[in-house]
Amino acid sequence: MxxxxxxxxxxxxxxxxxxxxxxxxxxxxxxxxxxxxxxxxxxxxxxxxxxxxxxxxxxxxxxxxxxxxxxxxxxxAGVAPREVASDGRRPRVWILIDDDDTPERILGAATERGARELWRNHYWSTFNGYNHAFVDPWGNEIVLWGKAGPSPVVPEHFTRE
Missing domain, CATH: 3.10.180.10 (2,3-Dihydroxybiphenyl 1,2-Dioxygenase, domain 1)
Known part of the structure; x- marks a missing residue:
């Protein structure tokens, strides 16, 4: 293992x-x-x-x-650094959107609480998923993942790769 x-x-x-x-x-x-x-x-x-x-x-x-x-x-007492990261790329955390939830609700709830929306409505064909992203108030990047299914119909307004 x-x-x-x-x-x-x-x-x-x-x-x-x-x-x-x-x-x-x-x-x-x-x-x-x-x-x-x-x-x-x-x-x-x-x-x-x-x-x-x-x-x-x-x-x-x-x-x-x-x-x-x-x-x-x-x-x-721990060691330095003692602050959250502020520059450059950081690890991203990917969250699978529950079938009973929506990216719109999640992004709305996050931004109402101080998050910054990075992007939404993107289709990534390599992994067949719809994704959206935000940075939380502490600088952590969260990518939301929605299952596209076996024969996805990607909305026209989505970006693609």
Whole structure:
């Protein structure tokens, strides 16, 4: 078995506020460990089988850590840098849009809470998906992914690649 991805962490100068943002935008459960230092965001549910039923595999979690003292670390006071990234490319987090949700609702909820929309309405044929993106108030880039299906009909106003 190869090495397994178990978590992706987002940096924030205020992990509590960042956790509330994701709780409100995506409906994820906020699990502070401890409050204000590190928050585990729990999407809940299971990955789906091809027939739409729940598999035995739980959805992945996202962590939110305090940029001022990223834990865990061997040094109790942490080390520099102590601020969120502000320049250049950063890792992107891809979120699959639930069949009961819409990119319009998600982008609206995110921008109402201080996110900046990057783009919307793009079709990526390589992976057969519709995508949209925003940067959260802490500089983390989120790409929304919508399944296009076996015979996609890409709306005329979508960009394509």
């Amino acid at each position: 190869p090495n397994t991805l178990i978590f992706v962490d987002l940096a924030a100068d205020d992990p509590s506020a960042c956790a509330r943002f994701y709780e409100e935008v995506f409906g994820w459960r906020n699990d502070p460990r401890p409050e204000g230092e590190y928050h585990r965001m729990v999407p809940g549910g299971q990955f789906r089988n091809p027939d739409g039923t729940d598999s035995e595999i739980g959805n992945l979690h996202i962590g939110i850590f305090k940029a001022g003292n990223a834990r865990p670390h061997p040094e109790p």
